[in-house]
Amino acid sequence: MARCWRKTNLEVHHIDKKDGNGIENAKVLCQQCHEATRTYGLEGNSPHAFTQETKDKALRNAGYQCECTRIGNCH
Numbered sequence: 122m123a124r125c126w127r128k129t130n131l132e133v134h135h136i137d138k139k140d141g142n143g144i145e146n147a148k149v150l151c152q153q154c155h156e157a158t159r160t161y162g163l164e165g166n167s168p169h170a171f172t173q174e175t176k177d178k179a180l181r182n183a184g185y186q187c188e189c190t191r192i193g194n195c196h
């Protein structure tokens with residue numbers, strides 16, 4: 122699996138919109154990969170935003186790099 126190499130414009134994505142804003146539901150994606158997710162932009166269904174603390178932890182866990190491993194139409 123090729124992981125996205127980007128380390129800029131990182132955002133914290135909700136893996137499952139129904140799963141709240143805990144660290145286990147957080148995934149670090151660069152802006153480009155984030156926009157490629159199917160649920161991006163459907164703000165009507167958006168869950169609670171992550172706290173800054175959760176975002177910081179997710180970024181640290183990800184090594185400050187996009188965690189996306191989907192290749193093809195994504196990155």
Ligand SMILES: [Zn+2]
Pocket residue numbers: 125126127150151152153154155187188189196
């Ligand atoms: Zn990416």
Ligand SMILES: [Zn+2]
Pocket residue numbers: 125153154157189190191192195196
């Ligand atoms: Zn990607």
